[in-house]
Amino acid sequence: MAGLKEDPILGIDGITIKEELEIGKPEIDKSREDHPVLETGGAVIKGESLINNRSVIDKVREEGSCGQVERDMGPPTSNSIHRSGSRPQLDLSKAAIEGTFEERDPTILLPNQSDDISHLALDIGGSLIKLVYFSRHQDRPTTDKRKKTVKERFGISNGNRRSYPILGGRLHFVKFETSKINECLDFISSKQLHCGGMDSHSWHSETSSNGNAVIKATGGGAYKFADLFKERLGVSLDKEDEMDCLVAGANFLLKAIRHEAFTHMEGQKEFVQIDQNDLFPYLLVNIGSGVSMIKVDGDGKFERVSGTNVGGGTYWGLGRLLTKCKSFDELLELSQRGDNRTIDMLVGDIYGGMDYSKIGLSASTIASSFGKTISEKKELTDYRPEDISLSLLRMISYNIGQISYLNALRFGLKRIFFGGFFIRGHAYTMDTISFAVHFWSKGEAQAMFLRHEGFLGVLGAFMSYEKHGLDDLMISWMEKFVQKGTEITAPVPMAPPGTTGLGGFEVPSSKGGTLRSDASALNVGVLHLVPTLEVFPQLADPKMYEPNTIDLSDHNELEYWFTVLSEHLSDLVDKAVASEGGTDDAKRRGDAFARAFSAHLARLMEEPAAYGKLGLANLLELREECLREFQFVDVYRSIKQRENEASLAVLPGLLAELDSMTEASPFFLFLIGIKSFNSETRLLTLIEGVLAANIFDWGSRACVELYHKGTIIEIYRMSRNKMQRPWRVDDFDVFKERMLGSGDKKPRPHKRALLFVDNSGADVVLGMLPLARELLQRGTEVVLVANSLPALNDVTAMELPDIVAEAAKHCDILRRAAEAGGLLVDAMINTSDGSKENSSSVPLMVVENGCGSPCIDLRQVSSELAAAAKDADLIILEGMGRALHTNFNARFKCEALKLAMVKNQRLAEKLIKGNIYDCVCRYEPAS
Numbered sequence: 001m002a003g004l005k006e007d008p009i010l011g012i013d014g015i016t017i018k019e020e021l022e023i024g025k026p027e028i029d030k031s032r033e034d035h036p037v038l039e040t041g042g043a044v045i046k047g048e049s050l051i052n053n054r055s056v057i058d059k060v061r062e063e064g065s066c067g068q069v070e071r072d073m074g075p076p077t078s079n080s081i082h083r084s085g086s087r088p089q090l091d092l093s094k095a096a097i098e099g100t101f102e103e104r105d106p107t108i109l110l111p112n113q114s115d116d117i118s119h120l121a122l123d124i125g126g127s128l129i130k131l132v133y134f135s136r137h138q139d140r141p142t143t144d145k146r147k148k149t150v151k152e153r154f155g156i157s158n159g160n161r162r163s164y165p166i167l168g169g170r171l172h173f174v175k176f177e178t179s180k181i182n183e184c185l186d187f188i189s190s191k192q193l194h195c196g197g198m199d200s201h202s203w204h205s206e207t208s209s210n211g212n213a214v215i216k217a218t219g220g221g222a223y224k225f226a227d228l229f230k231e232r233l234g235v236s237l238d239k240e241d242e243m244d245c246l247v248a249g250a251n252f253l254l255k256a257i258r259h260e261a262f263t264h265m266e267g268q269k270e271f272v273q274i275d276q277n278d279l280f281p282y283l284l285v286n287i288g289s290g291v292s293m294i295k296v297d298g299d300g301k302f303e304r305v306s307g308t309n310v311g312g313g314t315y316w317g318l319g320r321l322l323t324k325c326k327s328f329d330e331l332l333e334l335s336q337r338g339d340n341r342t343i344d345m346l347v348g349d350i351y352g353g354m355d356y357s358k359i360g361l362s363a364s365t366i367a368s369s370f371g372k373t374i375s376e377k378k379e380l381t382d383y384r385p386e387d388i389s390l391s392l393l394r395m396i397s398y399n400i401g402q403i404s405y406l407n408a409l410r411f412g413l414k415r416i417f418f419g420g421f422f423i424r425g426h427a428y429t430m431d432t433i434s435f436a437v438h439f440w441s442k443g444e445a446q447a448m449f450l451r452h453e454g455f456l457g458v459l460g461a462f463m464s465y466e467k468h469g470l471d472d473l474m475i476s477w478m479e480k481f482v483q484k485g486t487e488i489t490a491p492v493p494m495a496p497p498g499t500t501g502l503g504g505f506e507v508p509s510s511k512g513g514t515l516r517s518d519a520s521a522l523n524v525g526v527l528h529l530v531p532t533l534e535v536f537p538q539l540a541d542p543k544m545y546e547p548n549t550i551d552l553s554d555h556n557e558l559e560y561w562f563t564v565l566s567e568h569l570s571d572l573v574d575k576a577v578a579s580e581g582g583t584d585d586a587k588r589r590g591d592a593f594a595r596a597f598s599a600h601l602a603r604l605m606e607e608p609a610a611y612g613k614l615g616l617a618n619l620l621e622l623r624e625e626c627l628r629e630f631q632f633v634d635v636y637r638s639i640k641q642r643e644n645e646a647s648l649a650v651l652p653g654l655l656a657e658l659d660s661m662t663e664a665s666p667f668f669l670f671l672i673g674i675k676s677f678n679s680e681t682r683l684l685t686l687i688e689g690v691l692a693a694n695i696f697d698w699g700s701r702a703c704v705e706l707y708h709k710g711t712i713i714e715i716y717r718m719s720r721n722k723m724q725r726p727w728r729v730d731d732f733d734v735f736k737e738r739m740l741g742s743g744d745k746k747p748r749p750h751k752r753a754l755l756f757v758d759n760s761g762a763d764v765v766l767g768m769l770p771l772a773r774e775l776l777q778r779g780t781e782v783v784l785v786a787n788s789l790p791a792l793n794d795v796t797a798m799e800l801p802d803i804v805a806e807a808a809k810h811c812d813i814l815r816r817a818a819e820a821g822g823l824l825v826d827a828m829i830n831t832s833d834g835s836k837e838n839s840s841s842v843p844l845m846v847v848e849n850g851c852g853s854p855c856i857d858l859r860q861v862s863s864e865l866a867a868a869a870k871d872a873d874l875i876i877l878e879g880m881g882r883a884l885h886t887n888f889n890a891r892f893k894c895e896a897l898k899l900a901m902v903k904n905q906r907l908a909e910k911l912i913k914g915n916i917y918d919c920v921c922r923y924e925p926a927s
């Protein structure tokens with residue numbers, strides 16, 4: 001049994017596991033056909049060892065192998081978040097795939113789905129109607145035991161703000177052609193959007209003096225179609241000024257959405273971080289049918305300084321006449337394949353192929369748009385519509401770029417933001433405008449674009465409900481990918497980056513073969529309202545903080561993770577469907593989830609920045625969001641329960657063995673020449689325990705394969721045995737010195753430790769709880785930080801109090817601390833010794849982190865975590881998602897310990913130049 005060391009905790013001396021868990025060989029010895037657990041040699045430390053406890057083993061075996069896929073899952077127990085409480089029911093009746101099933105990204109219509117819809121606003125323009133509505137989820141049930149005490153302890157108050165549930169609402173974006181206004185009216189009517197906001201949870205509804213509902217609307221159509229809305233829906237349109245709305249919408253987006261603004265040069269999209277305090281003044285160029293240029297000096301402070309009548313309407317109008325195209329998007333699509341040299345007169349045409357270098361014009365610069373057509377005896381039909389479209393597009397884009405720059409120059413404005421539906425996320429258009437601004441400003445000014453480009457006005461109209469409390473909406477929004485309702489759940493692919501070549505006045509060196517087939521659709525996900533989220537106060541430098549360790553802008557990396565997630569999909573769908581009882585409805589939802597998620601992945605492969613800057617954490621969160629979208633509330637619920645129970649059953653034995661390590665006499669220590677042998681060994685054993693138990697990760701393909709080969713405890717033991725130092729990243733000695741000191745120096749214990757826990761079962765029960773207990777014993781307050789919503793097999797904050805209560809039944813340290821932390825307020829705990837004394841203890845608390853993903857973005861955490869973090873002097877981040885995929889490079893104001901087992905070969909190679917199942921123990925003193 002090469003390399004297997006004696007394990008004091010588990011007493012595996014003599015165990016007959018023949019192979020270790022090795023690099024590239026993640027297998028338990030196949031020769032251990034049955035009852036391998038019983039082959040252990042015997043107890044080695046003080047009495048009966050945990051693993052020799054027959055009844056425990058039998059119990060674990062009864063729980064079954066953790067690889068078993070459930071088919072028989074009943075309704076959630078008290079440990080789970082109730083489905084009906086945490087999310088509204090999705091009404092899938094009459095759900096239909098629009099278009100053919102062969103279509104790559106079919107739209108899924110859910111005509112009868114309705115959330116608690118609160119507000120609707122409209123922007124009815126000359127060509128398009130833009131619609132924004134907000135849907136809010138019902139409050140979660142108030143069975144969250146820890147909530148009240150956490151609020152009291154950390155003094156969290158919402159002030160006068162309403163209290164919203166976490167992840168509690170969504171802003172949806174929809175558009176219709178104005179010529180098809182009846183479709184828009186049908187949509188509003190089918191989703192009852194005009195009747196929203198009437199219940200007790202919502203903001204005050206608007207009603208006109210005659211009792212009719214009122215909808216905020218902007219754009220000329222708000223006047224033109226007012227009677228139609230009254231007639232069809234019985235609603236009045238409350239008209240808001242178009243410019244006011246544009247500015248309010250742009251300000252909202254630039255302040256509230258992190259990855260809203262971006263530059264686009266030579267096919268490269270780059271997001272720009274906007275400092276809210278340094279936003280004004282700027283020039284807003286809204287390119288609709290015509291173009292408005294607005295100097296914005298603040299909220300509600302602006303002046304329309306210029307404009308041009310040569311805008312989107314001009315491109316579309318002239319384009320339609322000249323090419324016979326049937327739609328704007330078709331015209332745009334044509335331009336992708338065009339060559340403007342056949343139409344435009346270039347400098348080289350005038351200078352016999354030469355540059356006019358004296359004034360800096362290259363031969364390929366356009367001297368005169370459409371100029372070539374005057375000198376040739378050709379008819380319109382002699383020109384390719386593709387070339388005409390491209391020449392037109394470049395003519396208009398350059399013109400707008402140039403006038404914009406001149407106006408920015410006129411008022412000394414450094415930033416120019418371009419919006420309006422003319423752009424439509426079209427790479428070529430953006431490159432052309434960027435080139436013009438760059439060219440004329442000699443590189444001094446930069447054009448920026450907005451992801452919600454077409455929705456500025458309607459967002460502004462939406463914001464104008466402000467007097468009814470919507471000013472709160474500015475607080476925090478997150479982009480969350482998923483489109484819903486009757487919208488597209490399966491977004492469409494985009495052109496790959498780098499489609500436009502040089503752009504500008506030059507002949508493009510390459511042109512995209514494909515325009516996004518939904519060029520007219522949104523380049524946005526749904527915005528989620530999360531007003532309770534805050535920046536984690538212990539981040540050393542929030543502005544520089546980047547949660548993702550793996551940057552998916554490297555296409556190979558993106559491809560790898562795309563493949564990994566795609567390969568997981570069918571197994572995940574099976575589990576998801578089973579978790580909802582395997583009903584026909586669940587199967588249908590499973591199918592819809594698979595389609596939607598695959599479509600999102602496909603889109604991201606083609607346009608990685610489609611939903612903002614893309615990192616691995618976003619991909620993993622997208623999957624969880626998508627599951628929730630299809631009402632899969634907690635896919636791993638019964639796996640989690642089973643693993644919790646199995647682990648809790650062996651916890652008392654583990655704690656007893658840990659305690660047995662405290663009792664060496666000073667004489668013995670003197671004898672072996674070590675000052676604190678036992679505390680050292682115990683600390684090491686505890687950290688090893690955390691790393692070993694982190695193997696229970698249902699998101700890792702390698703681990704899931706492993707689970708089919710043994711029971712929970714077998715796998716735990718095997719993983720525990722593998723723990724050999726030095727780990728691949730091993731700062732244990734530094735951490736140990738901080739905890740235990742060296743020489744005679746006794747360090748002060750930490751005041752408060754935040755333990756970001758990861759997985760259910762052994763991970764939290766046998767790994768993190770014993771570590772928490774150690775800290776508590778040392779007089780450190782412990783806050784267990786867990787997910788607000790389920791993600792894979794991660795333990796949630798709602799589930800933890802019951803787990804702690806169960807553990808506390810067998811451990812007075814945990815019991816007293818949990819009582820002090822208010823975790824056991826209403827629990828009837830029978831301690832092992834029957835004592836009911838309530839001696840003082842530092843508290844053990846649980847707070848939710850504000851997210852529902854295996855990773856954590858510390859720019860957006862729950863207010864209770866932010867409050868708890870203020871007094872913390874130690875942060876322990878556990879698991880691959882929280883400590884490696886995200887936050888591996890994060891620096892904190894206080895001490896930080898990052899603990900994880902790497903359960904993915906590629907990540908191990910890339911991040912730590914190691915192998916799968918290597919471990920990371922990274923300790924960082926306060927920055």
Ligand SMILES: CC(C)(COP(=O)(O)O)[C@@H](O)C(=O)NCCC(=O)O
Nearest residue numbers: 697699700701854879880881882904
């Ligand atoms: C999703 C996870 C980050 C969860 O890991 P954990 O945080 O539980 O340690 C991890 O399972 C993961 O990175 N999986 C990648 C897919 C795979 O290796 O199969």
Ligand SMILES: [Mn+2]
Nearest residue numbers: 758759794854
């Ligand atoms: Mn996890």
